[in-house]
Amino acid sequence: METINEYKYKKAKEQVECIKGFYTHLMVYVIVISVLAYFNYATTSFPWVLFPALGWGLGLTAHGLRAFGYMPFLGKDWEERKIKEFMERDE
Template structure:
């Protein structure tokens, strides 16, 4: 029974991960379509003043962060996170012992 629960938890995590990645690809497709349309409008009606890159840049930054989250890219290693967690737990334990 315990094995079934662990398999189910892994399945749910994998399902959630696939949902996040799918959401990113939908976001990326929408971005490409809308920015292409804005580029077309910009070049057709006001080619002397290029403005399409402002929404492209702003939305692109949001898309970048969405991709980093969806693909679980981190600039901090798991080892560092674990060391910090242990450090904070030890500090908390020391502080607790001071007042006892």
């Protein structure tokens, strides 16, 4: 059985990995959308680049909210309550 410190370390490490993943996602987003914007500018006057930028941007926003701990619906409080509920039920 793991101790409280091991559990806290594991959760902190997961949080750091999630934040690192967000920054990687952000860099890829900026690079790809920039390339698409260039192609859009070079080929047509219709701003089609807005569609992937907005769609992917919504996913990136959700990733950022999760990485930095802001979940308005199923946040940390809900998660902790459910964990305690299941632990008590299984005793």
